[in-house]
Amino acid sequence: MKGEAVGVPVSARVVARAISPGLVFSGFVAGVAAQLQQSALWPGGRYAALLMLAAALMAALFGAMALTSRTLRGAGVALCLFAALLGFALTGWRASNFQSSILNPALEGRDIKVIGSVQAMPQSGEDGVRFRLDVESAHLDEQAVKLPPRMLLGWYSGFAGREAKNLAPQDADPFEMGLALQRQPQALRAGERWQMTVRLKAPHGNSNPYGFDYELWLWEQGIQATGYVRAGPHDAPPVKLSSSWGHPVERARQAVREAIFARVENRQLAGVLAALVVGDQNAIERADWDVFRATGVAHLMSISGLHITMFAWLASLLIGRLWRRSAGLTPRLCLALPASSAGALGGLLLATLYALFSGWGVPAQRTIWMLATVVVLRQSGRQWPWLQTWLLAMVVVVALDPWALMQAGFWLSFVAVGVLFATDSGAANARQEMATGRFASENAGAAVRSEGPPRASTAPSGGSAARAAASVGTAVCSEGPPRASTAPSGGSAARAAASVGTAVRSEGPPRASTAPSGGSAARAAASVGAMFREQWVVTLALTPLSLLLFNQVSLVGLLANAVAIPWVTLLVTPLAMLGVAYAPIWDAAAWTVGLLALFLQWLASWSLASISVAAAPLWCAVAGVLGGGLIAMRLPWHWRAMGIPLLLPVLLWLPARVAPGQFELLAADIGQGNAVLVRTAGHALLYDTGPRFSRESDAGHRVLVPLLRALGERLDMLMLSHRDSDHTGGAPAILAMQPQASLLSSIEDGHELQSLRKSTRCVAGQRWEWDGVTFEVLHPQAADYEVANKSNAMSCVLRISNGRQTALLAGDLEAAQELRLAATTNEAGRAKLKADFFLVPHHGSKTSSSALFLDAVQPQLALAQAGYRNRFGHPVDSVVARYQARGIRLIRSPLCGAATWQSLKPADITCQRQEGLRYWHHMATP
Known part of the structure; x- marks a missing residue:
C-alpha cells in the first residue's frame, strides 16, 4: 500500500497507530499522582496484583489489535487508563517495600549499640555534626535487633546552657548544662566504620499548613530513623573501627570542602564556594540565604540543573572539538562515532560525574534523567513533538522518583521548560502557518514535528524548542533548606546548556535562531535580546506558581538574575571548580562572590525588593500560570491580553476570616x-x-x-x-x-x-x-x-x-x-x-x-x-x-x-x- 513502511507487518502498524504516546505518558503520571494521595498504604500483595493486571490488560489489548489488524475503538483511552493503573501500582509497591523496614516503635528511646559506615559527607554546625549511617549490625542488651538500613544521626557538642539559651542562673536547665560533659564529636569522614551507642526515634517533623514536609524529605532520602549519639560520661565512647575506601566520591567532596574553608578566611564567601563546588548548601549562612531569596537568585547558590546543564554543554563542546581533531591522527574515532554523538554522550557522562560530585541530590538526579532523555531521543534519530518529548522526560523522572511530584522544584522545572517550548519562535511560526491554512492536512504531522528538538546533526539554534528541554537547569529545582523560591531564568547560559548533543558542531555558544547575519556585534545583540526575552517569559509564567508554592516573589529578580546568571555560571562557578586543581584560584573566586554579594545586598535593601501574598487555592494558581503563559506566548495582542484577568485571582486572593464577634x-x-x-x-x-x-x-x-x-x-x-x-x-x-x-x-x-x-x-x-x-x-x-x-x-x-x-x-x-x-x-x-x-x-x-x-x-x-x-x-x-x-x-x-x-x-x-x-x-x- 502506498505510504506504508516496507517490511513492517500490518498488525504492527495498526498497534503503532493506536498508541498516543502523550496520552499514555499523561496516564502514567496521573496514576503516580493518585497513589501519592493515599493516607495509608495497602498490603504489598495488592499492588503486585494490580501490576500484573495492568500488564495483562495491556498485553490483551495489543494482542487483540494485532490479531484483528485494525484499531479498536477507544484503544487510546484504554491504554491511558492501563498506564495510570501501572503508575499507581508500581509506586505503591515500591512504597510498601520501603515501609516494611521502618523502625520498630519498641526500639524508640532505647540505647542501642550499632556498627555502621558513614554514608555521606557529614554536616558540621555550631551544635555538633550530623551524618547518615548505613547500619551493619545492632544490639540491644546484647541481643541482635533489626534497624532500618539508613539513619540520620546527630553527635552533639558540649556547650554552656546559660550562654546558649540566654537563661538566668535560676532557670538553667540541668540537661543543657550537662551537655558540657558531652564528649566532643570526632572528625567523621565518609566511608569510615564506627561502633557507637545511639538513641533513635521514628522520622517525625512539624506538621503545619503550608509548611515544609520534613518527613517526605526523609522518605525521599531513604532515611527511616533519626536520633543522636550517646556520648556522655556514663556511655560507652564511640569507636572508629576502620577507614575504608567506600564512598570515594563523598570522601573527595569532604576533602574539597575542608580545603575551601582552609583557604578562604571569610566563612560567608567560603560557604558559597562550598555550595557551588560540592553542593553543601548548609555551608551558606542564613543571612545570606535571606538576601538570595529576596533578590531571586537563591537557585544559583547551589549546584542545580542550571550548573549541570551548563557543564554538560561546555563538556560537549570540548569533547566534540577534540574528537574532530583526532581525525588528523587517525580517522578511526570519527568513523566509529560522529563527533556530534561523541560530544553529546561525553557531555552527558561528565555531567553525571559532576552531579555525583555535587552529592547526587534530587534536583541533580532530575536534571541528569531529563538530559539523558533528550540525548537518547536525538541519538536515536526520533523527531517527536515537543509536548511528547516534555512528557517523556517527566515520565522518566517520575518513574525513578515518584515522590518528586510532591516537590515544588519539580513543577517549577517542568513548567519553565514547557513554557519555553510553547513560546519558542519555531513553534510559533508553525502555529501561525497552521492557523492560515498553509499546511495541508497530510503535512500536519511534519508541521508538528518541526516543533520538536533538532536532530544531532543540525546546527544549534538559540531559539529552538530543544534548548528549552535542557533548561532543566532552572535553578528553582533546588531543595535544601526550606526557602522561598523565585522564578528561574531561561537565560543564555541555560539555553547554551540545552545544546548538549547539537552544539558540538559549533565552536562557540549557540546563537539565537533569529540572529542576523550582519556581524558578530549584531549576533551578540540578538543573543542578549533573546536572553532577556526568555528570562521575562519564564518569570512571567512562573510568578503565579511561585506565589502559590512560596507566597513570595522577588520584584528585583529579573534584574538580579540578568547580572547573576552569567556572573555565576561563566565566572564564579568555573573559578570555583578550577580551585579544586589549584587552590589559590579560590581566592579569585571568593573575590567575585564578594562583588556579587555587594550588588545583591544593595538590591535586597530596596523597600519593594520582594512581595508576599496569601496562599491561594489550586484553581487560582492554575489560572495564574495559564494567564502568565498566555501573555508570554507569541500571539496577537488581543489574545495575550486575555491572560491578565487570569493573573488577578492569585494576586488579589484574600483568605476567609471569622465573622465579627468570633475568634x-x-x-x-x-x-x-x-x-x-x-x-x-x-x-x-x-x-x-x-x-x-x-x-x-x-x-x-x-x-x-x-x-x-x-x-x-x-x-x-x-x-x-x-x-x-x-x-x-x-x-x-x-x-x-x-x-x-x-x-x-x-x-x-x-x-x-x-x-x-x-x-x-x-x-x-x-x-x-x-x-x-x-x-x-x-x-x-x-x-x-x-x-x-x-x-x-x-x-x-x-x-x-x-x-x-x-x-x-x-x-x-x-x-x-x-x-x-x-x-x-x-x-x-x-x-x-x-x-x-x-x-x-x-x-x-x-x-x-x-x-x-x-x-x-x-x-x-x-x-x-x-x-x-x-x-x-x-x-x-x-x-x-x-x-x-x-x-x-x-x-x-x-x-x-x-x-x-x-x-x-x-x-x-x-x-x-x-x-x-x-x-x-x-x-x-x-
Missing part, C-alpha cells in the same frame, strides 16, 4: 514550646514564638514566618509570655517580618529583645477589644515585677472571650501561681478562669496543671504543645491522668500537628496531621 486560635506545631496565633475578624495576635534550635535555626524562621506569610497576616501584637527561649526563640524573626506589631511581654528591661523593639509590660487588668472580642491579662500582678521570680512565675496569662466562648493561654504558669489565681475570692474573678479552650501550662509539666486550677478552668478542650519524645516527658502521665479524670479532652501536638480551634465550634478542633495525612507521615501513639 480563632491556630496553635502551630513548633516542637517543645508555645506559639498560638489568635485571629478575629480584622486583627491578629501571636502568643509566643516557639523555640530557638540553633544560631541559624528557630521556630520563627522555620515555621511561623512562612505560616504568617501564607495566611496573609499582619500582626497587631506580639505577646511573649516570659523570657524562656522555648517561648521567645522565634521572636527576632517575627519582629523583623512584622515591623508594625506592638510587643507585650514580661521580659526584663535588659533582655536582648528590648533592643529590637521596646516592650510593654503585661500586667493583670490590661484589657482591650477587637471586633467584638475581649482580650484581658490575668497575670502577673504589677507587684510581681518588684521581686525576683523564676521566669515561669512571670508568665503572662491571656484570656480571650466573645461573651459566649472563652480561651485561656497560660504560658509556663506553675502551681503556686495557679493556686493564687484559683483562690481568688471575687466570684467574678473566678468566673474569668472558666474556658472552653485551655493551653496546658508548661507543656504538661508535673509542676503545673494543679487539680484546683483545672477545677476552676473547667475546659472542654486542652492542648499540650510539646515536642515529640521530648526529654522532659511532657505531658507527664500524672498530669494526663488529671485531665482525663475530669473528662477534659486533651490534645497533644505531636499527634495533632498544628491545631485550629474556633469559637463558633467550641467542641471541635482540627488537626493538621490528620487533615493532610499521607502514608509517609509518622503517626505517633499516645
